[in-house]
Amino acid sequence: MKNLPLLFCGIFFALAFSFTGLILTSHIQIGSLTQTTETLEATDDLDENGMPVMVLAEGEPLYPAMPVGLAQQGKEVYISMGCIYCHSQQVRRNEFGADIERGWGPRQTVARDYILQERVLLGTMRTGPDLAHLGGRYAGDAGRDWNHLHLYNPQIVSKGSTMPPFAFLYDVRQITSKPSEEALTFPPNSEYAPEAGYEVVPTRRAKALVEYLLSLKINYSLPEAPILE
Amino acid sequence: MSADQKQGPYSSNSEAVRLELSQIDASIRSAALFFVIAAITWLLIGTVFALLVAVKAHQPNFASTFEFLTFGRVRSAHLNAMALGWASNIIFAVGLWIMARLCRAPINHKGILFIAGVFWNIGLTVGIFGILRGDITSVEWLEIPKYATPLLAISYALIGVWGVMAFRFRKGDHVYVSQWYILAALFWFPWLYVVAQVMIIWFPARGVVQSVTNWWFAHNVLGLWFTPMALATAYYLIPKVLGRPIYSYYLSVLGFWALAIFYNWAGIHHLIGGPIPVWLISAGIVASVMMVIPVVVVGINHHMSVVGLYKEVWRSPTLRFVVFGAISYTLVSLIGSAMALRTVSEITHFTHFTVGHAHHGVYAFFTMIMFGGVYYMMPRLLKREWPSSFLIKLHFWACALGITIMIVALQVGGWIQGLEMNNAEIPFLEVVQNTIPWLKARSVSGLFLTVGHIAFAANFFWMLFAAGAVRAKQGPTLLGSNEGGSAR
Numbered sequence: 001m002k003n004l005p006l007l008f009c010g011i012f013f014a015l016a017f018s019f020t021g022l023i024l025t026s027h028i029q030i031g032s033l034t035q036t037t038e039t040l041e042a043t044d045d046l047d048e049n050g051m052p053v054m055v056l057a058e059g060e061p062l063y064p065a066m067p068v069g070l071a072q073q074g075k076e077v078y079i080s081m082g083c084i085y086c087h088s089q090q091v092r093r094n095e096f097g098a099d100i101e102r103g104w105g106p107r108q109t110v111a112r113d114y115i116l117q118e119r120v121l122l123g124t125m126r127t128g129p130d131l132a133h134l135g136g137r138y139a140g141d142a143g144r145d146w147n148h149l150h151l152y153n154p155q156i157v158s159k160g161s162t163m164p165p166f167a168f169l170y171d172v173r174q175i176t177s178k179p180s181e182e183a184l185t186f187p188p189n190s191e192y193a194p195e196a197g198y199e200v201v202p203t204r205r206a207k208a209l210v211e212y213l214l215s216l217k218i219n220y221s222l223p224e225a226p227i228l229e
Numbered sequence: 230m231s232a233d234q235k236q237g238p239y240s241s242n243s244e245a246v247r248l249e250l251s252q253i254d255a256s257i258r259s260a261a262l263f264f265v266i267a268a269i270t271w272l273l274i275g276t277v278f279a280l281l282v283a284v285k286a287h288q289p290n291f292a293s294t295f296e297f298l299t300f301g302r303v304r305s306a307h308l309n310a311m312a313l314g315w316a317s318n319i320i321f322a323v324g325l326w327i328m329a330r331l332c333r334a335p336i337n338h339k340g341i342l343f344i345a346g347v348f349w350n351i352g353l354t355v356g357i358f359g360i361l362r363g364d365i366t367s368v369e370w371l372e373i374p375k376y377a378t379p380l381l382a383i384s385y386a387l388i389g390v391w392g393v394m395a396f397r398f399r400k401g402d403h404v405y406v407s408q409w410y411i412l413a414a415l416f417w418f419p420w421l422y423v424v425a426q427v428m429i430i431w432f433p434a435r436g437v438v439q440s441v442t443n444w445w446f447a448h449n450v451l452g453l454w455f456t457p458m459a460l461a462t463a464y465y466l467i468p469k470v471l472g473r474p475i476y477s478y479y480l481s482v483l484g485f486w487a488l489a490i491f492y493n494w495a496g497i498h499h500l501i502g503g504p505i506p507v508w509l510i511s512a513g514i515v516a517s518v519m520m521v522i523p524v525v526v527v528g529i530n531h532h533m534s535v536v537g538l539y540k541e542v543w544r545s546p547t548l549r550f551v552v553f554g555a556i557s558y559t560l561v562s563l564i565g566s567a568m569a570l571r572t573v574s575e576i577t578h579f580t581h582f583t584v585g586h587a588h589h590g591v592y593a594f595f596t597m598i599m600f601g602g603v604y605y606m607m608p609r610l611l612k613r614e615w616p617s618s619f620l621i622k623l624h625f626w627a628c629a630l631g632i633t634i635m636i637v638a639l640q641v642g643g644w645i646q647g648l649e650m651n652n653a654e655i656p657f658l659e660v661v662q663n664t665i666p667w668l669k670a671r672s673v674s675g676l677f678l679t680v681g682h683i684a685f686a687a688n689f690f691w692m693l694f695a696a697g698a699v700r701a702k703q704g705p706t707l708l709g710s711n712e713g714g715s716a717r
Contacts, residue, residue, distance in 0.1 A: 004404070011413040014489035015420060015453070022445050022497060023424065023438070026509055031435045080363040082301015088579060092502040097575055101653035109504045114436040119429075121367060122440045124499055126579035126650065127286075127664075129657050154289070160662050164289040168296045 033112050035062035038221040054223075063220040064113055074212025077205045079119065081166065088123030089132045089216065105133035105218045110225045113218070128163055135217035147210045148184050148202055153192045169206035175199050182207075249333060250609075256335035257326055258610050260342045264322035265603060266693075267350050269686050271314025276675075276682050278307035283672040287665045297361040305372040306360050312370070312450065313353050313381070316595065320414075320458045321346065321388055323602040326610075327465045328392045328411045332399030336391060345387035352380035368429050368439075370447035375430050382423060389415045406481040410461035413489060417453040421446050437505050441497065448496025451590055456492070459558070459598040460484075460527060463551050466605055467534050470545050476533035480526050487523035491516045498569035501578060517569030524562040531555045544707045546621045550601030553629060557593035561586065576651065581664060581671075582643025585636045592678075593632045600624070600685065608705065613692055615706040620688040622708055624681045631677025634670060642667025 040054035047053050056062075067075070078084075091105035099105060109132055114120050138146050146157055152170050154161040170184070172194050184200045186193035194200055202210070221227045282304045284291050292298045329336055336342065356373035359365070364374035373381070392415045396408065425446035428434045434442060464481065468474050475481060497505075497513025535542055535552060542548040564586060568577050577583060604621070608614050615621060642664050649660040 007404070007409060007412075010486065010489065011409075011416055014413075014486075015417055015493055017490070018445065018493040019420075019424065021512065022494065022509060023428070023442055026441045026506065027434060027438050029506060030438050030441075033436065079367040080365060081299055082305055082365055082367060084367045084369075085301045085304055090503050096502050096571075097578075098651045098653040102657065111437050111504050111506065113504060117436065118433050119367070120437055120439045122437065122500070122503060124369065124579065124583065127581075127661070158658065160658055162287060162289050162661055162665070162668075164285060164293045164300050166299070168294065 030111050030115075033115050035064065035115070036112065036223060037062060038223070038226075040223050063222060064116055065220075066116060067215065070208050070211040071215035072212075074208035074210065074215075075119075077169075077209040078121070078212055081209075083131075084121050084123045084125075086125055086127035086163070087129070087131045088126055089130065090122045091130065091132050091218065099130060102129070103133075103137060104130040105136070106227045107218060107221070107225050109218065110222060112222055112224070128161075131213065131216055133216065133218045135214040136219055139214065139217075143214055144210055145185060147213055148206065149186070151206060151209065152184060152200060156186065156190055156192050166206075169203050169209065170200050171203060172198055172200050250330055253329050253333065253335050254326075254609050256337070256339065257329050260336065260339050260346060261322045261326050261606070261610055262693075263343055263346050264318045264325075265607070265689070267346070268315050268318035268322060269689055271310050271318060271353075272682055273686060275307055275310035275315055276679050278303050278310055280672075280675050280679065282307055283668070283675045287668040287672065296363070301367075302361050302363070302365055305365055306357050308370070309353070309357060309360065309372055311591070313356075313373075314350075316455055316591065316599070318346075318350070319599045319603070320454070321349075323462055323599060323606060324411050324414070324458050325388075325392050325395070326606055327407055327461060327602075329395045331405050331408050331465070332395045333401060334395045334398045336395065341387060342391050345384045348380060349384035349388060352377050352384055356381070366430060368443055370450055371425055371429060371443070375426075378426055378430070382419070382426070385419055385422070389419060405464075406475070406478075406485060407461035407465045409485050410457035410464070413485075414454055414457040414461075417449070417457075417493075421449050421453065437503070440500060440503070441505060441509060444496040444499040445493070446496070448499065449493055451587075451595075452488075452492035452495065455591060455595045456488070456558075459554060459595045460488075462598050462602045463531060463555050466547055466551050466601060467531060467555075470548050470605070471535065471538050471541055473534070473538075476530050480530040484523045484526040484530060487519070487526065491519040491523065495520060495565075495569065498574065499578075501569070501571060501574040514569050514571070518566050520562060521566050524559055524566075528555070528559040546615065546618075546625075546706065546708055547601045547605040549625055549708065550597045550604065553625075554594050554596075554598030554601065557589065557597065561589040561594055564589070576647035577643060578647070580643040580646040580650070581639045581667065582647060585639025585643055588632065588639070589636045593636065597628065597632075600628070603689075607689070607692060611692065615688055616691045616695065617688055618706050618708055620684045620691075621706070623684040624688070625708075627677045627681030627684065631674045631681060633674075634677065635674035638667045638670035638674065642670075 037057040037060040039057055039060075041057050042052040043055055045053040089109075091107065091109045092099045093108040094100050100107070114122075135143070137143075148170075149156045150158060150163075151166045153165040153167060154163040155165075175197055179199055180201050182201050184202070186200075218227075281292065281298065282300065285293075285300050285303070289300075325336070325342075353373075356377035359374035359377055360372050364376075365372045366374060392411055396412055399408075425442055428442045429439050433439060464475060494512055494516030497509050498517050501510055501514070503510075531552075535548070542552050567573050568582075568586065577586075604615065645667075646660060646664050649655045649663060650657075
């Protein structure tokens with residue numbers, strides 16, 4: 001191989017080919033996705049295939065919803081702790097794996113679910129369970145309490161788990177006048193409970209992280225991925 | 230046998246050629262030595278991180294009180310220390326050295342190369358500290374925070390340009406297969422890195438375009454950076470040590486172009502079943518399966534080049550490692566093509582099987598070949614021999630056994646994990662607990678690798694500093710019978 005311009009062109013176009021095919025093309029296809037209503041309405045106009053043109057349903061909320069406040073800060077904590085290395089955030093379609101059967105989500109996730117995320121955390125490991133719908137599985141105050149105990153030490157609510165404790169996100173402090181409302185409520189006789197006169201309270205980071213986890217839920221349909229009853 | 234083949238890099242008997250190579254070696258000595266020292270230092274640091282991670286995987290309370298030692302961060306510190314510290318530094322040493330030799334072009338202005346190397350390692354050190362203190366990006370293979378990456382990119386450009394310069398000022402008409410691989414990799418890596426940084430970190434692309442870019446990048450670090458460099462090293466060393474040319478020039482051309490065309494599409498198989506358009510995944514699967522062509526072609530070419538000379542392979546420290554790596558390349562790549570099939574991926578995806586596969590590629594293939602490269606290069610750079618053949622054998626056996634145990638444990642354990650995870654009847658916690666014995670076996674394999682790395686580092690620094698006794702030794706250090714005997 002002595003023809004060097006040819007060698008160099010080959011080297012260049014080999015990578016240019018996949019860069020165009022995979023990156024630029026998906027950028028064109030996915031980059032133009034927008035929020036949408038759960039279902040679309042047909043209009044009287046017909047497109048070039050003779051099918052009715054579909055438009056957003058008037059007055060309906062748009063999905064995926066904008067992420068808000070404390071949950072957004074919690075995502076930063078999720079990122080800085082490297083949670084992604086054991087937890088994915090994607091639900092595979094029915095019949096491919098057991099994601100839906102395990103209750104990890106009511107439907108498969110699709111590209112549109114992620115369009116408002118500044119950093120997409122799909123993940124490629126499931127040393128722990130998928131979290132795309134965690135907030136749907138553990139909701140409200142009960143879900144909040146469960147997640148705090150689980151983060152403080154997973155063994156409290158999930159004995160035998162290999163998840164590391166994140167106790168450094170909590171303060172153990174002496175109860176002064178009256179117990180804090182935010183203090184963790186341990187199960188009776190828990191070996192992880194603080195000694196008498198002490199309480200465990202979440203730091204700001206722990207609170208944000210739990211709000212983020214609770215915000216992860218797939219409770220809406222998309223036209224291309226409806227939740228089937 | 231064509232004229233091309235005869236001009237290959239194999240044993241140079243003429244005094245004039247030896248003298249010229251010796252001058253080239255002298256021109257790159259200080260820079261290459263720096264890169265090897267840096268690489269081995271990172272190898273040891275990365276090994277400490279690896280042991281921590283391995284134990285944490287089955288003892289979650291181990292060292293868990295310190296935030297900076299939490300699993301996700303140490304694991305990423307390990308990955309970056311190995312990929313950018315060990316692997317890339319050793320590529321800069323061995324790759325540039327082979328390039329200079331094959332181009333018969335001494336390295337000029339080596340001061341700039343040296344300084345760029347220092348800054349590469351400063352950038353990496355800052356990056357690893359950043360990961361541990363919590364500035365990790367949580368983008369796989371791109372964990373280093375954004376305040377350190379521009380320094381890495383600029384240092385890389387200054388290092389990589391030296392390979393291109395050597396190529397530009399080469400003497401002679403012939404371009405050997407190793408030169409294609411090195412030239413291509415030096416060009417591909419910065420392109421991949423800059424695109425991934427821009428589209429994921431600096432100006433995030435919309436939604437899962439980030440994930441597509443992420444796996445296009447991450448898989449290509451292996452496919453278009455580590456793999457070509459290791460193949461170039463194997464193509465250079467096998468004929469050199471055995472004193473006969475590579476079996477077929479045409480197979481090496483076919484192998485190179487097939488890799489160049491197919492490998493860079495393959496990374497999308499990491500997203501099988503994920504929320505991205507199906508046509509993208511299908512393209513990734515097709516490319517992954519097509520990788521069988523370059524892999525088999527290179528495998529045949531390497532095998533036919535060593536056939537009949539197994540005793541020499543076994544006696545040479547260099548080739549013992551290189552051939553282990555070359556065999557691993559064939560195995561890991563064929564397993565990788567199989568893993569890209571949807572039915573297999575359904576089981577192996579998201580499990581420890583993938584972790585085993587990654588170590589099969591980066592360690593059993595790439596790292597073992599690079600160990601071989603260091604065993605060949607150092608005596609020529611230092612004009613000294615390796616002090617201890619015992620330490621070389623210890624290095625080989627500890628690493629060969631260690632990595633084999635790791636791959637088997639993670640892939641068998643991962644397969645079981647995948648089957649159980651796909652059966653919703655089995656509670657998730659039970660799936661987790663069933664992986665623990667396999668993860669413990671992985672920790673044991675880590676101890677083997679640690680022993681190997683310490684033996685390697687000890688031999689290296691002994692050679693570097695205890696010059697007097699070593700220099701007096703006659704002939705190369707060989708393994709097996711008539712050690713220290715006849716020089717080839």
